[in-house]
Amino acid sequence: KTIYVLNGPNLNLLGKRQPEIYGHETLEDVERLCAAACPDSHTIRLLQSNHEGQIIDWIHEAREAACGIVINPAAYTHTSVAILDALNTFEGPVIEVHISQVHKREAFRHHSYVSKRADGVIAGLGIEGYVAGVRRVVQLTA
Ligand code: DQA
16 A cells, blocks of 8 residues: 655755754655555655646546545645545545644645645644644555
């Protein structure tokens, strides 16, 4: 079984971008930790795009290819009805992850379209949040 770990805009710069908020670890570190958290029954496919349509295409692909989705939609969290609609076509578990504690930050980060669909929401645990998300998907799809 495959778990899609989807990442939205600017997360390619994770580790370099505002490290005081997002930390020094990179998306490769996220991939390594997620893979290490996976039992033999599951594998990780970690993807990142700065383009909304690409993320939607991956969610459509996940309908056939994935048992669950862990998604950090980054800024699209707060703007994208299209990503919400795409996630609503997916039948498996969806866990929303934010590296930072978005509720402690600017008011525009407090609302999430994706939370209308997510089965779990994790914020403020740093990149450990992805690991918690993967573990939850494994548990729900065992
Ligand atoms: C983020 C929080 C979002 O508000 C922000 O736009 C991001 C990253 C996080 O992981 O903390 O790009 O999703």
